[in-house]
Every structure is written in C-alpha cells, then in structure tokens.
Amino acid sequence: MAGDLTRAAAEELLADLVAIPSVNPSLDSAGGGESAIAAFAVQWLRARGLAAQLEEAAPGRPNVHAAAGAGGRDLCLYAHLDTVDAGAMEIDPFAGAVAGGRLYGRGAYDMKGGLAAVLMAAAALAAGGPHGGRLSVALVADEEYASVGADAYVRVHRPAACILTEPTDGRLVLTHKGFVWLEVATRGRAAHGSRWDLGVSAIGRMAPVVAALEAFDRDVLRARQDPLVGPASLHCAVISGGTGVSTYAAQCRLQVERRLLPGESAHAAAAEIERIVRGAAPDAEVAAYFSRPGLVGGMDAPVSRAVLAAAAAVTGTEPTVEGAAYWTDAAIFAEAGIPAVIFGPTGAGAHGSVEWVEVDSVVAVARILVEAARRFWA
Ligand SMILES: [Zn+2]
Numbered sequence: 001m002a003g004d005l006t007r008a009a010a011e012e013l014l015a016d017l018v019a020i021p022s023v024n025p026s027l028d029s030a031g032g033g034e035s036a037i038a039a040f041a042v043q044w045l046r047a048r049g050l051a052a053q054l055e056e057a058a059p060g061r062p063n064v065h066a067a068a069g070a071g072g073r074d075l076c077l078y079a080h081l082d083t084v085d086a087g088a089m090e091i092d093p094f095a096g097a098v099a100g101g102r103l104y105g106r107g108a109y110d111m112k113g114g115l116a117a118v119l120m121a122a123a124a125l126a127a128g129g130p131h132g133g134r135l136s137v138a139l140v141a142d143e144e145y146a147s148v149g150a151d152a153y154v155r156v157h158r159p160a161a162c163i164l165t166e167p168t169d170g171r172l173v174l175t176h177k178g179f180v181w182l183e184v185a186t187r188g189r190a191a192h193g194s195r196w197d198l199g200v201s202a203i204g205r206m207a208p209v210v211a212a213l214e215a216f217d218r219d220v221l222r223a224r225q226d227p228l229v230g231p232a233s234l235h236c237a238v239i240s241g242g243t244g245v246s247t248y249a250a251q252c253r254l255q256v257e258r259r260l261l262p263g264e265s266a267h268a269a270a271a272e273i274e275r276i277v278r279g280a281a282p283d284a285e286v287a288a289y290f291s292r293p294g295l296v297g298g299m300d301a302p303v304s305r306a307v308l309a310a311a312a313a314v315t316g317t318e319p320t321v322e323g324a325a326y327w328t329d330a331a332i333f334a335e336a337g338i339p340a341v342i343f344g345p346t347g348a349g350a351h352g353s354v355e356w357v358e359v360d361s362v363v364a365v366a367r368i369l370v371e372a373a374r375r376f377w378a
Contacts, residue, residue, distance in 0.1 A: 015096030080143030114165030133377030199248025228323025
C-alpha cells in the first residue's frame, strides 16, 4: 500500500528484494545481474504512481529511473541493485529469514535494506501529492564492480542533490576517500640462471621500489590527515615477475593502490608516486590506470542539513556526522556537481558470510527520507 511506512510493510518488501538474486556478473560469472530486480522495482514503483523506467547502463545491465512531482528542486534517492556473490555464506542467502527483528540474506545490509527504504519513501512521497519539489529515484547497476550504473545515471540526469542509502548504521556520512591504481614495471635481462655475468633480475630492480613506497607510506602519507576520514595511505597490492627458477627475470610488475583524501587529486598523487619510484629505480615505468575521486561534502549543503534535521525529528537524536574510509557512488554524483550524502540502515555482514539488516532501521530510514525531502523542498 502506498505510503505505508510500517515494519510489516518493510519486512515484506525486503524479503521480496532479498529473494531476487542480483549478484554482480562481473564479480561472479554465475551472477544473474540486475535485470530481475530492476523489473520488480519498476513494477513496484509504477503500481504506486511513479513514472518508472529501465535505462540500460551497459548491455544487460539496467538502471531504474523513476520520478514524481514537477517543478522545484529535484531530490534524488539512490540505491544500488547489485550485490556481491553468495558463495561463502553460512545462511540461505535468498530466503529472507527474519529473527530478532533482523532480516537475513545476501544484500540485506548492502544494500537491499536501503533499497527498500528508498522504494517506501518514494511511494509515500508520490502518494502525498505535489510538495513543491521533484523526486527522482536512481536504482543503479554495478556498484560493487565498476559503477557503470552511476556513471550512466549522472550522464543523463542532473538532480539538485542526492541521498544514498548505503548502510551507515544511522550515521550521516558527508565525505569519504577516493583511490588511484598504478602499475609499475621494471625490466631486467633474461639469461640462464648460471650466467651471473649476463643476467639482470627485474625482481631485484623492483625491490628498492617496494621499500621506497613502504617508507613513503609510513613516513609521509600517514602524516597527511583529514579530520573525518583519517590519513592517506598506499599499499603494494599485487606483484608478479619471472618465468622460472633457472632464468633471470626479464620483467616484474607491481600494482599499487593509493587511497586519496577527499579533495586530493588523483593526478597529483600519481605524479608523486612516479617520482618516488623513479628515485628508487630510474628506468622503471609507472602508469596510473584507474582512479575515482573522494567524496567532498559538508554541512553547508542543503541536503546535509535536511537529512540531519530530518533524522533528529524522526528519531529524537541528531545522528553522528562522519567520514568513511571506503569509496561509494556518492563521489560520482558529487563529481558531476550533485551534492551527495550517505545515510542508511543498521546491520552487519556486508560481503560476509552472515548478512542482516535491522528491519526497524529500514523503516526509520524511509521515514527520515520522507521528512528530509519535505525539508529540502520547503
Ligand atoms: Zn553497497
């Protein structure tokens, strides 16, 4: 029923969402992807008066866009449709079992709880008629892998602000880190293992690079602190080189991840790493091959103030305001010029073997979204 923000309604909707597997096929080749859950969401929203449609983010990878109201500022409510795989779970991942006020299953916490809250809030806002604002719903594919869904969404839609309901246990997250990935390559000279006079090991040439990067992380990056998200960091993540024990290694490759503070430039961070690497191995090649910015936000954005005030009004307590170390699609919205905040339900087990969300926290988030939208539009 439209506008029904009750525990019973949340439990029923959540169980339906968990029962539709939406494992990201880029993470697990057996994963069915977002098509079935996207079709369910479109039907669910249409039945409650929203104009909802599928939008293909990539072949076979649909987003859902829905809208209600006209005129005024466009507030977007976001959830991602995909989950990680369920292979190592210790519970039935799709049964939606409920015990002790918790609903269990793959994606219950990350983030079908938030998805249920978005759907319920959208239905309630649409049922309430015009509010002097416009509502958009962004349900996107592929957050758990390459975020093709969010990238595609912001290419087409430009809401005035966005609330993402990734699980935050009732905290308001305004800022988070970004990252840049680099590959470093050193070359040696292949030779028979007995030919010390001819051979040069590329792995040996990489060793001072690893040591220099570790020292840079420890001595320099750890001192760069953001008050909400903590220090910058890097780590040597993957290394490979050599072809056999009796051959001097001709090549060695190292993948490095550098986590960026909010507002830090990926380009500048990569250039800095290149200088460190060159200092340790002048002939090494360094290439940055992928990056995502951090989320830059603050309490000055109207959407931040609306969510804070709404949470205080609904729960009686102001939520904790914090930054996060992990990355989310919020940064894609913010980079597109759309202020974005993260506020979602309570639970545990994201990507883990036992995942659950507290049903009452889903209802609370739905109510807070409704209240935040009214404040944002006022
Ligand atoms: Zn998530």
